Amino acid sequence: MGALAVRWEPVASFGALAAVVAAVLSISLAGVRWPRRRRAALTAVAVLVVGAGVGVVAVTRLQAVRDGPVARLAEQRAVVTLTARVTDDPARIAGRFGDQVLVRVEVSHRQAVLVFGDTTWERVAIGERVRLTGRLAPSDDDEVAATVSPRGPPVRTAAASLGWRASEALRTSIRQSVAHRPQAQAALVPALVDGDDTDLPTELTEDFRTTGLTHLTAVSGTNLTLVVGFLLVVARWAGVRGRWLAGVGAAGIVGFVLLARTEPSVLRAAAMGAVALLGLGRGGWHRGVRGLGAAVVVLLLLDPRLAVQPGFALSVLATGGILLAAPAWRDAMGRWLPRWLAEAVAVPAAAQLACTPLVAAISGQVSLVAVLANLLVAPLVGPATVLGLLGGLVGLASDRAAQLVGILAGWCVAWIIWVAQRGATLPGAVFEWSTGAGALAILALASLAVMLVGPYLLRHRAIGVAGSVLVVAVVWFGPPTPRWPVDGWVLAACDVGQGDALAVRVGPSSAVVVDAGPDGRSVDGCLRRLDVKRVPLLVLTHFHADHVDGIAGVLRGRSVDAVEVTRLADPPGGVAEVERAARGAGLTPAVAPYGVTRSVGDVTLQVLWPRPDSPAVGPGDGSTANAASVVLLVEVAGVRLLLTGDLEPPGQAALARALPGLRVDILKVPHHGSPHQDLDWLESLGARFAVVSVGADNDYGHPAPQVLEALSGAGTEVLRTDRDGDVLFAVRGGRLVALTRD
Template sequence: MAQRPIVTFAVCWGIGYAVAVIAPLPWINLWLAMAAGMLYCAAMIMRPKGTVWLRSLLIVAAAAGVYGDHDARNRSLVELQTDEVSSVHFQGRIVTPVSVDGDRVSFQAEAESVTIPEHAVLENGGKGEQMQFSIRLLAREEQETARRWERGDRIELDGTLRRPAEARNFGGFDYRNYLRLQHIHWQMTAKGTAGLAVTPPESGEWGGWLAMRSIDRFRDRLAAQVDQLFPPDQSGFMKGMLIGLTDEIEPQQFERFSRLGLTHIIAISGLNVAIFLACLIWLLRRFGLTRETYLLTALALMPLYIAVTGASPSIVRAGLMAMIGLYAAYRNRLKDGLHIALIAGVGMLVWNPYYLLDVSFQLSFLVTLGLILGVPQMNKLLPVKHVKLRDALSITLVAQLISFPLSIYYFNQFSLMSFAANFALVPAFSAWVMPGGTAAMLLGFVWGTGAGWLGWLIAKTNELLFYVVEQASKPDAVQTIWPTPSPVWILAYYGLLCAVLALLQPFAAKDEEVAPEPMLYGVKTNKLPFLNRKTMNRYVLLPASLLGFVGLLWYGYDPERGAAEGRVQFLDVGQGDSILIQTLPGGHTILVDGGGTVSFRKPGDAWKERRDPYEVGRKMLVPLLKKRGVQQIDELILTHQDADHFGGLQAVLEHIPVRRFLFNGTLKPLPAVEKLFQTALEKGTELVEVEAGDTLQVDAGTALHFLYPLPEGAREGVRVEQDQNPSSVVFLMEMAGTRWLFTGDIGQAEERKLLNRWSAVTPGLTQGEALAPAAREAVSSGTATQVSRVYKPVDVLKVAHHGSKSSTAEEWLNAWQPKHAVISAGENNIYGHPNRQVLERLTSHGISVQRTDRDGEVQMTVRDGKIYTRTKLRP
């Protein structure tokens, strides 16, 4: 601690924050921080024995108290008994840039007063409460009106106040917590602009928003320059790279960069700061300014650059480091990069403790510290003599190793092409596209023609680079999916990585210093080869560390290997169905349906379309599957082709390998359905038609018996069918001694047909040659063996058609006698699902009911023949 006090303090401060996050106890507060601070001062004066460890512990305690106090003060000034109240009157000021995207306007505003008609507790009239606003536009003219709103404008409106949505699936995105970390606890929603008033600030008004209002306008002018210089398919990318405006990046383009681990190119970071400072200092020196003057000028302009580029945690980190470095250069003082980084990090954490939980902050600082500490060591290990090539390899390799755990923790994917892509493409973007684009953007203010020429060169370069990114990101074979690792796994990864690098260093050193011969009980250990330090490192510790590191990676990739339980997870995808089944004992993965986003757009509503519209498969289902380590789907079962069942499967097929695609043998004449089946064929997925009488033996303990749709003669090809509900796939699953019935969206008429069909079947009667030859090995006809199985009670019934009154008749429940029922329906859906009569019918039969609209995701686990249930929202 005495030798590296800044390092010790920063490490202890970070540990203290982590303790407060993991154990948010009420006594971890400001009093603890003050007490620890006073004891620290006393320890500095008295210096008792063990003072280094004592002072370190006190720093941890003080930091924990600071975080605990900050978190405790993060509370709303508005207290309601319900989660939603309408007719709330709000007066306040817009405090963030206004985003207009299709028919949605979003921004944050700080209240000057809040009036709530129902019973509520308002501290200080709600003044100072910051809220997230979402306004749905009703006419195209309103879109132009909203585009004129700015930060600092006063706003007054009547709307609906509601709590932000919380995560409804295990491991899902928690919007409520996301806003809470921004000190926002409520959302205000409204329809149209007719009932609200937005007015510019009066002359003479001022506040922190005033400077930011001017910066927003300057940023918009820069964005306009980028739009003029680059084609539409590149302007969004260049805005993100140059000024931090990432909202307009094309989703497909961002996805390609993400698949290769190249999204850091788009984010404003230390490279942008370095280019800005290099250009600024070069320009100031050309004007003949002295060293002291241009250093101070660059120092003064850095906060402006941070603000203009969006002030994300990564740019704040880089900007602070640059400011500290500039000041140190001016005073000829501190020049240690490690110290500069840690001082900037602690400063940010003191300013906003929630930075610790920000992925941008975590990745930015870990990679920066890794490069500072690891690149010199990696240079010694690489057998490359060319200095620049060696440095480039070291930087890329260290950055990849350091960022890997956090990348899979937050994004659950890693491309085997990532190293090559970063090594080859990052220099092209950083050495030419970024500085050239910056120069063209600024040159456009004084010489439009020259800026156009330079922009054309950059655009042509981008075309080539984008083509390379597109081709490199296509192969599925190089994409790996990783389940979300635990914090313990991440710590073990970094520990073993450091151990391996440290043990490799002695073998890379060119000129080792001669150390005193080690002794053990008076015997020189160099006379005992099995105790020689270098021998131990080479033949014991290093191999053990390498094996441990490889074993850790193997476990992290497949932590569920050999798990003695099966899972059936009814995902909450809104108004739709999606069920993830992981079987026991084979560990097969089956996905039943994929939810979907139903659009009610009319002709002429193109202006309402958003740049990146919400789609269940891409935004919710695929991320959930990746978080749970679904690296391949063995069987994907589409019960029928309604949008709320098939919509999310397009994204699934595009991002996760699927072996077999089972469907009802029909085709709904919709472009989205045709695209879905075409994608399956292009990906090499086997298409299998199923009908009553087919059996799929998944593994030794799991079988699927298909009970519906009923066969209609010989299978002569796929038939077109508009109304899909009556043709839903119904199947009975037997897994490890339990029985599950999945019903799609069949109605009572289909329920009767199914019951009549199976009551009429006698042993020995089969369905004959039903399947296409390519699928017979996967799914076999087994009607005779199913007859005795059908008329046994089931453990779990997936209620048909989201609990609609058109399904789940009395005779249906009498036939199956389920113990548990699960209803998949959207919260506050417009259809009124589940129907009250259906719920009463289930209750009258003594059936326990779980509902995704009320309970969120429903997870059922099979262990030792018993079913254990947990739900996300109702423990």
């Protein structure tokens, strides 16, 4: 109901919900004789009434934002003076004319406004009241009434409350207690305790995502359970009992929310963690299930937009899996395993299995290593989280003592980091799964079947051991798949969505990689399938996100010798991403040398563009980045490749003049097949094959029909990653052929 109200127009949603509720109430009032049917009817009415209530709340909130005074002023682009309360931490973003700071504030009547300020806004603190003057503009977010660009710095009118100031002091103390540890450890400890993952290296974030450990780096019910559980243990040790102990738990939940910020994800985590704590108490899973239902209803009433957020669904599924399936799995394995080990296996397995269909729908992947990784890190997640919190608390009194505690927390997370990094490199860590309705339905039914049948099978030692060995073998060696890549391959165009990622084979398990695509998981998966373990050269043609944001995926688990980039350091966000990732791998990006012919393994390559007299600094908005794309002429196994990045028509025309009569065997079509091409030049290349790296159903209309028609008319066979998946070019029997995985 909440999803319908959020996705549909408010009036239509309200009418539909009212009609459903009226119909159900009419049926129930007609009278039912049998108690069981009466109970079923009343249950159905209750469920639909609650759903209708969620829908009504959603409609009311959306209308309040859209029709409120702030939204009306925003439509008029009015200049206003606002007094507001800061509701989120400032975030620095790269703007067109330099860095800006994004801050979310709340004005009267709970109207949210996004402030796009200068760097002076970075000093405001959550909970403070500020006054600003600026011009309002409409917002694309239904939950935000307007955006505003203030004139000058904020004027503080009231300090944050004591709770918010204490929260900020503790967060700062947690960070300082581990600041002397290695970067990854210093970033992971705050993420475990309060979800502060701002300094987490990009490549480590990708490793956590691959191994199913992302929930550790974000605020989740696990965080709250560990933190509040620690407080309850201390309280019991101090002699607190009965209702006072419940009060300590409630105070711990409130304190955790303040520490991790009152964002929807934090409130969701607090509710799920409270349900988990409830399930651990008297009454067992029965109370936990009832608590889960109540938590879902309350959360949707507080924020109906959660109904369409994947994170909320994943939290509910994971908690439900733990409450409903984990006890049966634990009891089954407890027949031949120690209870503590059976529970350690059952809890992550049940949570992961319940979430698997939705994870596959979101990412197109299924993780096999997630359960094993969670099992390996489970013994140290609790100590790391508790020690991180303890280090922050001690740091309020003594920096030196806090650093000693921080060393212990760092040692704990070092093991977690090692498991994530090692697990992400395993051949069977993840495998692709179709996001079509049929494939997802099969996966959902299979997950349900495993969940139901699992306890009957796992109660037998032989079956349990055999199944565990099989899973470990598949993870370690990879699932059986048709041979890919084929012998004699020379070029692979990876299916990474709307972006570029190419691999040119230079030897066994070795390739030159050109561009990294927009997503590290996609390019990492493609290189795994190609068995690329060493990258002697990574070339990033320009700094747009669809070519560089996946760099962490290329660096993960591979030996990368050098990174080369274009002369034009623009846009700044992409430049910073590349420098940060390269620095984490001990590399320094260099400018691709123009005109130099060199050999890398079995490959000969030459940089044809950009020229050395081209600008090295752009306007800062990335508008000229395409024109400065690195263009490579490559020869491997007697095959000539032209890899063009996103080169625009003026650059194409310049190359046509500089290299008349250039002929190639394979052309990487510039700019994902954009209509802006020098078609005469593309046709003149005489390519046997052309490949378009493009995302399915993209908003740009790529590739343009006229480009495809021109190439086909010139006798070039065109392949597309959006339809063909990974595209492989190979020399077989002395003949160049194209192969696809779809």
